[in-house]
Amino acid sequence: MTKLNYSCLFLLFFVGLSHSLGAASEKSVVDEIKNAEDRFDNRSVPLVEQVVDEAVLAKEEYQGGSFRVLARKAKIERYKCSSCHTDKPVTAQQGALLTHGDIILEHGSEDQGLSCIDCHHPQDRDYLEDKKGRKIDFDHSYQLCGQCHFRQKRDWLGGAHGKRVVNWAGERTVYNCTTCHNPHSPRFEKRFPATYSVELD
Amino acid sequence: MSSKKIKNEEIRTASLLEKKSTRRNFLKGLSIAAAAGSAALTTGCIPAADAASTEELKLRWQEFFKKNYRLMTQEEKDATVARLERLSKLNANLDVQMGSYPPLDGVLYGYAFNITRCEGFMECVTACVKENNLDRKTNTQYIRIFEMEPGQLDPSTGDGQYYHEVPVDNKFYMGTQCFHCEKAPCTKACPTKATWKEPDGIVVVDYDWCIGCRYCQAACPYYGRRFNWGKPEIPKEEVTRRQHYLGNRIRPMGKMEKCTFCIQRTRKGRLPACVEACPTGARVFGNLLDPESEIRYVLKHKKVFRMKEELGTDPKFWYFID
Numbered sequence: 001m002t003k004l005n006y007s008c009l010f011l012l013f014f015v016g017l018s019h020s021l022g023a024a025s026e027k028s029v030v031d032e033i034k035n036a037e038d039r040f041d042n043r044s045v046p047l048v049e050q051v052v053d054e055a056v057l058a059k060e061e062y063q064g065g066s067f068r069v070l071a072r073k074a075k076i077e078r079y080k081c082s083s084c085h086t087d088k089p090v091t092a093q094q095g096a097l098l099t100h101g102d103i104i105l106e107h108g109s110e111d112q113g114l115s116c117i118d119c120h121h122p123q124d125r126d127y128l129e130d131k132k133g134r135k136i137d138f139d140h141s142y143q144l145c146g147q148c149h150f151r152q153k154r155d156w157l158g159g160a161h162g163k164r165v166v167n168w169a170g171e172r173t174v175y176n177c178t179t180c181h182n183p184h185s186p187r188f189e190k191r192f193p194a195t196y197s198v199e200l201d
Numbered sequence: 202m203s204s205k206k207i208k209n210e211e212i213r214t215a216s217l218l219e220k221k222s223t224r225r226n227f228l229k230g231l232s233i234a235a236a237a238g239s240a241a242l243t244t245g246c247i248p249a250a251d252a253a254s255t256e257e258l259k260l261r262w263q264e265f266f267k268k269n270y271r272l273m274t275q276e277e278k279d280a281t282v283a284r285l286e287r288l289s290k291l292n293a294n295l296d297v298q299m300g301s302y303p304p305l306d307g308v309l310y311g312y313a314f315n316i317t318r319c320e321g322f323m324e325c326v327t328a329c330v331k332e333n334n335l336d337r338k339t340n341t342q343y344i345r346i347f348e349m350e351p352g353q354l355d356p357s358t359g360d361g362q363y364y365h366e367v368p369v370d371n372k373f374y375m376g377t378q379c380f381h382c383e384k385a386p387c388t389k390a391c392p393t394k395a396t397w398k399e400p401d402g403i404v405v406v407d408y409d410w411c412i413g414c415r416y417c418q419a420a421c422p423y424y425g426r427r428f429n430w431g432k433p434e435i436p437k438e439e440v441t442r443r444q445h446y447l448g449n450r451i452r453p454m455g456k457m458e459k460c461t462f463c464i465q466r467t468r469k470g471r472l473p474a475c476v477e478a479c480p481t482g483a484r485v486f487g488n489l490l491d492p493e494s495e496i497r498y499v500l501k502h503k504k505v506f507r508m509k510e511e512l513g514t515d516p517k518f519w520y521f522i523d
Contacts, residue, residue: 029383029515032309033489033500040307040491045470064493155523159495160315160503163482168494169470180482188481193323195330196364198340200424 045169053165055173056139062157067172070165070179072138079138081125106185119144119183145177257291260284269394270407270446275301282446289451295437301446302468304401310462310517311402311489313499314376317523318483321346321367321374328478332441332463333449336433343427343460344378344475354506354520376483378475379404379425379460380508380516390420396457402489402517403462405447413455422509423516426459462486489517 042064055068073079084098108114121129128136128144136144146153155161162180165173177183267273267281278301289295326344335341347359349372356375368374381404388396388404395410396417418426432454444450445465452458463473467486471477476484487496499505503521510516 029309029489029517033311033497036309036490037492038307038490039493040488042488042491045305045308047471048469049471062493063498151523155502158498158502159485159487160313160499160521161318161482161523163476163479163485164472164495166472166477167470168467168472168476168487175482180480188320190366190368191322193321193346193364193367194327195323195342197326197342197345197362199362200345 042169043171047167047170049166051165051167051173055165059140059143060157062159062172064172067174069139069142069174069176072141072176072178075178076138079126085125103184106187107183139176141183142177145183257288260288260291264288264409267409269410270301271394271397278446285446285450293437295440295442297440297442297444297450299444299446299450300465304399304403305468307488307490309402309489310381310467311487311496311500311519312381312462312517313485313496313503313505313519313521315483315485315523316373316375316520318481319346319374319376320481320483321348321363321369322480324478324480325376325475325484328474329460331439332466332474333461334433334435334441334444334451336429336431336435338434339430341427341429341433341458343425343458344376345424347375347377349373349375356508375520377423377425377508378518379421380423380514380518381460381462383515383517384513386420386422386512386514387417387426390416392416399447399464401468403447403464403467404459405461405464406457406459407447408450408452408456408458411456413457415457417457422512422514426457429454429456429458 051068054071054074056071058067058069061067078084105113105115108118117129119128121127121135124135126138128138128141130136130144130147134143142153142156152161156174156177159174162175162177165175167173264281264284268277270278273281282299282301286297286299289297323346326342326346329335329344330337330342333343335343345356345361347356347361348363348367348369349356349359351371351373353359354375356377359375381398381402383398383402385398385404388398391397392414393410393412395408395412396404396406398404413428415428418428429452433451435451440451441449443465445461445468448461448464463471463475467473472486476486485495485499487494489496489500491497499521500519503523505519505521507516507519
């Protein structure tokens, strides 16, 4: 009888062992990721490539703290706007060019698109203005765009929308809204792909 | 080989036979024969032993008998990298800077692909081809973009060879490449242990230990691997010279290659070429072990899925929707 008991115990032991081994091999990388809660020092990574484009410290934070966004003002051809937009009336030779005749406005719904002063400050042309009447710097347009596109802004802050510049490590610098999107017609234009694929062997 | 060279070889061999045999001469002859033999092994023909190729011959001889990358010490890695740099200079007159830098501590690379955002512009593909020195003749590409019907999530139902204006209304685009599985079936299939998963999660190939049997290609359920049928052809001015031993160095003929998450970039903190080139921000890359990284944000807050997850390969490549 004891012999039978022992063999039963033995069998149970093996069943248990194989079970735990099986469970161990089922462990997924997802579990490993979930358990990784220690902060990783991004600045400990030696970088070979630096961000060369001008960037400014963002006025908001992401999950890792402060970050930088690519500056916009340097890319606006005729900034500062107040050099033309003064109180005085302007007489210009190239009127069509200087009155932004080149801008195609395709932003907002089809029947009720946006107009200039929906985003631009009506008086101080060097700034943008949100719906609460706050002045917004051109470099921080995400504060303005985020009023309507709040889901995109949330994802952008977290890192699921837009992208980082040059490095995955080091100080976080991300593309601004206007780095990729033309604010006047933000949808990407249709075009031919950069290349094509051939059949796999 | 020209007939003149063959004649020279014959004369040399004949003179060797006629010489009076001493111990010294015997050993000398043996070493010449061995060197010639090694050259024959690597190229299939015996090169003329003039001054320039003696060095090449010596380097190739040492290269042929080097260890598997994983068994090398750092000195041995440095030595092979130096030899490969020199060989590249001798063979193609290319000055490359090759590295063998190790994985970073506390880093596990992961990738996410936004199927809502990708619009099929394929700029990732051209950037990848350029960065990784892929063969231009056969149009080898690590990344494939599929034009998909709504509701489908299996790329085999999509069109991988589209060429028209994109994005097409009511279609979506899905990119595939090597998914760097945690339980990578390709590494198990390799008979020479020439492919393995590095501690930072990147599945790599030691091109010099690969025998080109293509078992790994058959084992990969994602069609992530590519084979070099010929010697890669790349315009000299387009060669990316900053290289890694396990990454974008120019592969010899008959070797397996694949996406390495741009190991030569990512181990230096840089984004892979595809992520940097993506015009729509559909590609997210980062450290899975960093709770503050973008990739972790995606995994935590977005609806994600992995391709053929039921196979248990545990890929580190997620698809997500906005």
